[in-house]
Amino acid sequence: MDDKDLLELFREEGKENYAFNLIVDKYGERLYWHIRKLVASHEDANDLLQETFIKAWAALPRFREESRLYTWLYRIATNETLTFIKKAKLKAFLSLSDYSRQLENQLEADPYFNGDNTQMIFQKAIMRLPLKQKAVFNMRYFDELSYEDISEISGTSVGALKASYHHAYQKIQEYLKETI
Amino acid sequence: MKPKNYIEDARMKENPFTVPNGYFNEMKAQVAEKISASGSTPKTGFITVIRPQLAMVSAFAIIFFIGYAALTIFTPRTSNSDVSTLTAGNQYIEEGFLKTTFIDFFDIDAENETGDIHTIPSEEVMSYISENIDIITLTSLE
Incomplete structure (x- = not known):
C-alpha cells in the first residue's frame, strides 16, 4: 500500500x-x-x-x-x-x-555490534563527526537518500548538504588513514 | 601505491549492528499498545481547523492596532486655542454677525458680491451701530 x-x-x-x-x-x-x-x-x-x-x-x-x-x-x-x-x-x-569517547566505549561493549575491526573504526570515525554532519553522512551513505530528500528532511539547501557530506567524508578518510 | 579508500569499500556499507531476536515485532506491538493506551484517536479539533483563519484575523488585528497606534502617536494634536477659535467663529456665524458661511460661498452671485450692503436700510445700520459700538470707538472714527 x-x-x-x-x-x-x-x-x-x-x-x-x-x-x-x-x-x-x-x-x-x-x-x-x-x-x-x-x-x-x-x-x-x-x-x-x-x-x-x-x-x-x-x-x-x-x-x-x-x-x-x-x-x-x-x-x-x-x-x-x-x-x-x-x-x-x-x-x-x-x-x-567526552560524549564521543562515551559512545566509543559503548560501541566496544555493545553486544549487538557484529562488525569486524575495520567496521568498528569506521563507526568510531562517524561518531566523532559533528552532529549534523553525522546525520547527513548516514542518510546519504547508508540510507542512500538523495540530496533532495535529505534537504526535505533537514530543511537545509542541497548545496550546503553536499558541502557537509564532503567535509564528513574527508574527516572519516583522514581518521581511517591514521588509525588503520 | 595508492592507499586503500575504505569508505568506498562495499563492506563498509553493510550494517554492523544487530537487534535482539524478534525485536521488530515486539516494537510494533509496543507502539500499538502505547497508541491504544493514549485513549482517544487523534482528531482534528475545531481550533486546528480554524487555525489558519484565526492566524489571518490576528495578523490583521495586529496591523490595524499598530497603524492606529502610529497615527495616534505621530499625528500632531489640534491645540485648544484652535478649537476655541473655531467655536467662536461658529458662534458668530450662528448669531448672524458674519454674513458669509461655508454654504454661502456657493450661493453668492458673482456679479452681486456686495449687493446686499446697499440694500440694508440706513435706520437698521444706525440702530446696529448704536447698540454695538461704544462712544469711544465712534469718536476715534472721526
Whole structure:
C-alpha cells in the first residue's frame, strides 16, 4: 500500500489505529536503523523510535502532505535523535567527560555490534563527526537518500548538504588513514 | 601505491549492528499498545481547523492596532486655542454677525458680491451701530 492510500485509510472513521500500525510496519525498521546509527545503543534507539511514532501519531491529523510521508517521519526521527544527543552531550560536558569517547566505549561493549575491526573504526570515525554532519553522512551513505530528500528532511539547501557530506567524508578518510 | 579508500569499500556499507531476536515485532506491538493506551484517536479539533483563519484575523488585528497606534502617536494634536477659535467663529456665524458661511460661498452671485450692503436700510445700520459700538470707538472714527 503506498503512502497516499495509507493516509486516506488513516482519515477514515475508525480506521486510524489500523492505518497507523501499517505505517509503523512499513517504516519502523528503516527509522530504527537511522536512529541506531546515530546513537549506537539499541536501548536508546528503541526509546527514540517509540517517541518518534508517538509524536507522529499525534501530529498525523495535521499532516498536509506538503512533504512525503517518509521524509516527514525521517524529520521527526532525526529531530528527536539530535535533541537526545544534544542533551547527552551537555550531560557529558557537565560531568567533565567526552560524549564521543562515551559512545566509543559503548560501541566496544555493545553486544549487538557484529562488525569486524575495520567496521568498528569506521563507526568510531562517524561518531566523532559533528552532529549534523553525522546525520547527513548516514542518510546519504547508508540510507542512500538523495540530496533532495535529505534537504526535505533537514530543511537545509542541497548545496550546503553536499558541502557537509564532503567535509564528513574527508574527516572519516583522514581518521581511517591514521588509525588503520 | 595508492592507499586503500575504505569508505568506498562495499563492506563498509553493510550494517554492523544487530537487534535482539524478534525485536521488530515486539516494537510494533509496543507502539500499538502505547497508541491504544493514549485513549482517544487523534482528531482534528475545531481550533486546528480554524487555525489558519484565526492566524489571518490576528495578523490583521495586529496591523490595524499598530497603524492606529502610529497615527495616534505621530499625528500632531489640534491645540485648544484652535478649537476655541473655531467655536467662536461658529458662534458668530450662528448669531448672524458674519454674513458669509461655508454654504454661502456657493450661493453668492458673482456679479452681486456686495449687493446686499446697499440694500440694508440706513435706520437698521444706525440702530446696529448704536447698540454695538461704544462712544469711544465712534469718536476715534472721526
